[in-house]
């Protein structure tokens with residue numbers, strides 16, 4: 001899997017549902033990502049291990065640079081989540097792509113002003129459709145805090161099921177493991 005082949009295949013993902021689309025993350029997204037983080041600090045502080053109170057455009061640039069490197073290595077795929085005006089409103093990623101048949105960790109976050117309106121559910125549906133149609137990923141899995149009800153609902157609405165737990169994280173949350181076999185018959 002190369003970043004070249006991925007970007008060639010992405011037009012198949014766009015436009016499936018008019019109000020939300022995905023495209024490959026780009027370095028030029030750093031100001032928009034930093035702004036989205038700035039509007040979402042409380043939620044991201046609560047749920048995302050990477051969040052820092054000093055997160056700014058330079059942090060976004062550094063992260064995107066790293067994300068593009070892992071994309072080129074074939075171990076991750078990162079998408080910007082766009083609204084109907086092509087504004088960046090979040091990120092969804094398949095990370096730690098490994099093994100045969102391959103497994104990938106699904107991650108996602110949405111800017112708080114856009115949350116709670118069903119966008120997360122649709123964005124993850126797009127990401128899973130991409131993985132089914134345009135990648136060789138077999139198992140999509142996610143790690144989610146038991147207390148993160150919206151995130152669990154988004155996963156469950158997209159067919160992922162809790163298959164176990166991974167102990168307590170540094171915030172005191174029980175971490176649940178969700179999985180979906182993308183190649184299983186419907």
Ligand SMILES: CC(C)(COP(=O)(O)OP(=O)(O)OC[C@H]1O[C@@H](n2cnc3c(N)ncnc32)[C@H](O)[C@@H]1OP(=O)(O)O)[C@@H](O)C(=O)NCCC(=O)NCCS
Nearest residue numbers: 047108109110115116117118119120121144149150151153
């Ligand atoms: C998790 C997240 C992506 C969900 O996206 P979203 O667009 O806000 O979610 P949706 O509007 O699609 O709602 C998903 C479900 O959660 C439910 N929900 C939303 N807020 C809720 C709340 N506070 N309590 C209970 N249920 C809630 C919705 O009713 C919906 O359930 P339904 O499909 O049964 O109606 C988004 O809230 C987010 O980015 N949160 C911060 C970062 C994060 O937690 N990322 C995931 C880490 S594992």
